[in-house]
Amino acid sequence: MKLLVVEDEALLRHHLCTRLSEQGHVVDAVADAEEALYRVAQYNHDLAVIDLGLPGMSGLELIGELREQGRSFPILILTARGSWQNKVEGLAAGADDYVVKPFQFEELEARLNALLRRSSGFVQSTIGAGPLLLDINRKQALLDNQLLALTAYEYRILEYLMRHHQQVVAKERLIEQLYPDDEDRDPNVIEVLVGRLRRKLSGSTGFRPIDTVRGQGYLFTEVCR
Amino acid sequence: MLKHQSHKASSLRVRLMLGAVVTVLLFMLALFPALQKVFTLALEESIEQRLAADASALISAARISKGQLRMPEKLPDEEFDILAARQLGFIYDSQGVLVWRSRSSQQETINYQPKYDGHGHDFLRVKDTEGREFFVYDVEVDLLRGQSAAFSIVTMQPVSDYKSMYDSLRQQLYVWLGFALLLLLGFLWLGLGWGIRSLRTLSAELDEVENGTRASLSDEHPRELLRLTRSLNRLLESERQQSERYRHSLDDLAHSLKTPLAVLQGVGDVMATQPANSEQARTLQGQVNRMSQQVSYQLQRASLRKSGLLRYSVTLKPLVDSLVEALDKVYRDKRVTVSSDFSIDLRIPVEQAALLELLGNLLENAYRLCVSEIRIRAQVLNNYCELAVEDDGPGVPRHQRERILQRGERLDTQYPGQGIGTAVVKDIIDSYNGQLFVEESTLGGAQFRIRFPRH
Numbered sequence: 131m132k133l134l135v136v137e138d139e140a141l142l143r144h145h146l147c148t149r150l151s152e153q154g155h156v157v158d159a160v161a162d163a164e165e166a167l168y169r170v171a172q173y174n175h176d177l178a179v180i181d182l183g184l185p186g187m188s189g190l191e192l193i194g195e196l197r198e199q200g201r202s203f204p205i206l207i208l209t210a211r212g213s214w215q216n217k218v219e220g221l222a223a224g225a226d227d228y229v230v231k232p233f234q235f236e237e238l239e240a241r242l243n244a245l246l247r248r249s250s251g252f253v254q255s256t257i258g259a260g261p262l263l264l265d266i267n268r269k270q271a272l273l274d275n276q277l278l279a280l281t282a283y284e285y286r287i288l289e290y291l292m293r294h295h296q297q298v299v300a301k302e303r304l305i306e307q308l309y310p311d312d313e314d315r316d317p318n319v320i321e322v323l324v325g326r327l328r329r330k331l332s333g334s335t336g337f338r339p340i341d342t343v344r345g346q347g348y349l350f351t352e353v354c355r
Numbered sequence: 356m357l358k359h360q361s362h363k364a365s366s367l368r369v370r371l372m373l374g375a376v377v378t379v380l381l382f383m384l385a386l387f388p389a390l391q392k393v394f395t396l397a398l399e400e401s402i403e404q405r406l407a408a409d410a411s412a413l414i415s416a417a418r419i420s421k422g423q424l425r426m427p428e429k430l431p432d433e434e435f436d437i438l439a440a441r442q443l444g445f446i447y448d449s450q451g452v453l454v455w456r457s458r459s460s461q462q463e464t465i466n467y468q469p470k471y472d473g474h475g476h477d478f479l480r481v482k483d484t485e486g487r488e489f490f491v492y493d494v495e496v497d498l499l500r501g502q503s504a505a506f507s508i509v510t511m512q513p514v515s516d517y518k519s520m521y522d523s524l525r526q527q528l529y530v531w532l533g534f535a536l537l538l539l540l541g542f543l544w545l546g547l548g549w550g551i552r553s554l555r556t557l558s559a560e561l562d563e564v565e566n567g568t569r570a571s572l573s574d575e576h577p578r579e580l581l582r583l584t585r586s587l588n589r590l591l592e593s594e595r596q597q598s599e600r601y602r603h604s605l606d607d608l609a610h611s612l613k614t615p616l617a618v619l620q621g622v623g624d625v626m627a628t629q630p631a632n633s634e635q636a637r638t639l640q641g642q643v644n645r646m647s648q649q650v651s652y653q654l655q656r657a658s659l660r661k662s663g664l665l666r667y668s669v670t671l672k673p674l675v676d677s678l679v680e681a682l683d684k685v686y687r688d689k690r691v692t693v694s695s696d697f698s699i700d701l702r703i704p705v706e707q708a709a710l711l712e713l714l715g716n717l718l719e720n721a722y723r724l725c726v727s728e729i730r731i732r733a734q735v736l737n738n739y740c741e742l743a744v745e746d747d748g749p750g751v752p753r754h755q756r757e758r759i760l761q762r763g764e765r766l767d768t769q770y771p772g773q774g775i776g777t778a779v780v781k782d783i784i785d786s787y788n789g790q791l792f793v794e795e796s797t798l799g800g801a802q803f804r805i806r807f808p809r810h
Binding site for chain 2: 139141142145146149183208210211212213214215217218221222226227228230231232233234235236244248
């Protein structure tokens with residue numbers, strides 16, 4: 131998933147960036163609200179982690195502005211103060227959950243995953259489609275109850291397509307899921323990865339859930355639940 | 356508190372009124388004898404004048420022939436001739452021998468002995484044999500129609516005539532004074548009401564400030580109060596600014612303390628992934644947790660100081676609504692049913708920020724621990740306000756209830772840094788002299804019941 135992290139403290143930003151990348155996310159980490167707005171205009175994020183105590187434009191204003199612009203991705207706020215005044219204001223401005231500093235990374239991750247699941251309409255931590263079962267927490271795919279050997283990139287593409295099942299997903303979207311910046315924007319990589327994924331999925335069962343929509347992108351045709 | 360209430364019972368208006376009534380009554384009591392004296396003097400003078408006029412009439416009717424006094428059969432003043440009349444006339448010679456008496460005095464036996472001593476005239480009272488009192492006017496005549504003579508002309512009138520007149524006058528005086536008293540008190544009551552209305556307006560404005568419908572007191576007060584209201588406004592403003600500044604610096608402090616703690620926590624997390632460092636990592640994380648809890652707890656405590664100037668109260672409904680809306684968002688997957696059982700305009704005698712913190716902590720606990728149902732009840736009872744948050748979760752085990760009631764104790768370690776909730780709740784309740792009861796709910800879970808004294 132492509133995440134936006136807005137945190138002014140460099141060390142904490144770096145830590146979040148590292149840990150979230152390790153968890154298989156593509157992280158856009160910025161230090162202030164203006165930069166965050168710029169990034170949001172450039173890319174399609176799946177979730178934002180916003181610190182309320184930003185210098186300049188506050189986290190609260192940033193959330194308001196994002197919602198004003200019609201951005202509907204879930205927002206998790208980090209609050210140092212932890213007062214209910216703060217939390218209620220943040221949630222009322224458009225955030226979906228909060229974590230009070232300091233936090234254990236596991237807690238942040240749990241809440242983040244819950245938000246991601248929820249935003250793609252899945253309440254459980256697994257997504258199923260026919261013989262395929264995706265375990266989001268473990269980042270594993272099971273086909274007919276057999277563990278499917280996927281690389282991290284393949285898994286990310288599969289998860290993204292399944293979260294956006296029955297929608298056409300542009301190649302650029304998938305690239306964003308894989309790389310943090312504009313570097314290596316080679317659509318061919320996606321084609322190669324999707325090709326490999328298709329082969330692994332069809333394997334013995336002949337399960338072919340991924341269609342190519344010419345000139346537009348890919349489509350996961352099975353209903354996921 | 357009790358003293359305050361007894362003061363309330365006797366309002367300023369009633370006090371001033373009582374003072375005024377006592378003053379007016381004392382004034383009238385002092386005035387009454389003086390007025391009576393004036394009346395008596397005026398009456399007696401008029402009686403003296405009348406008796407003097409009677410005496411003059413007798414003198415003008417008298418004749419001296421051969422040294423003997425002669426009175427005409429018919430006197431010009433008929434009163435002297437009527438038996439039943441109360442006007443009596445006597446003439447004595449210089450030796451005090453009665454030489455003539457009017458027909459009206461035939462039945463009277465009055466022992467009066469005039470003294471012919473050259474004093475001119477006397478005015479006095481005497482009693483007859485039956486004890487009746489008479490006013491007596493005694494004038495000495497030494498020259499009658501050009502002839503020298505020596506007579507005492509005495510005219511009398513019973514005091515009873517004067518008495519009835521005096522009584523009716525006194526009665527009238529009572530009536531008029533009573534009427535004047537009532538009128539005076541009436542005007543005084545209205546006037547005091549008018550004067551004190553400004554104090555009532557001030558009190559109403561203070562109520563509005565406490566309700567939050569008004570930011571400061573208006574300038575539409577009498578000059579004597581303006582000094583006070585302006586001082587109050589300055590105090591209100593400075594208190595507001597101070598609490599604002601306080602909040603900001605606490606926010607800054609929280610940010611500048613907790614962000615580094617978050618970084619340390621992160622370092623601990625990373626260290627914990629390396630088996631060789633797991634011991635140190637645990638120590639580090641434990642210490643970071645302790646620090647962050649202390650920081651959170653002290654910051655929350657510090658920010659919830661009560662206003663010393665006003666007794667704020669908050670309408671419960673909008674506050675509960677905003678919290679439920681926020682928590683519904685966070686616990687969206689859980690689909691919690693929250694039922695409210697209190698009237699829309701119920702007010703809780705606690706400041707906004709404190710009540711938000713209190714309810715936020717209680718409700719978050721309830722959301723986290725409930726199965727699907729939460730109930731919020733509130734009501735105003737005789738002299739306190741009761742608020743209860745219930746859930747259908749596992750409830751609080753009996754042996755842990757006591758611990759919740761102790762300060763700084765946290766029950767739950769599920770989310771580090773967020774377990775100070777009940778300690779803050781207890782602190783807020785203590786600072787408002789409230790009571791906390793941890794009980795079993797009829798829903799099956801925990802019930803946190805709070806009582807705040809009403810002011």
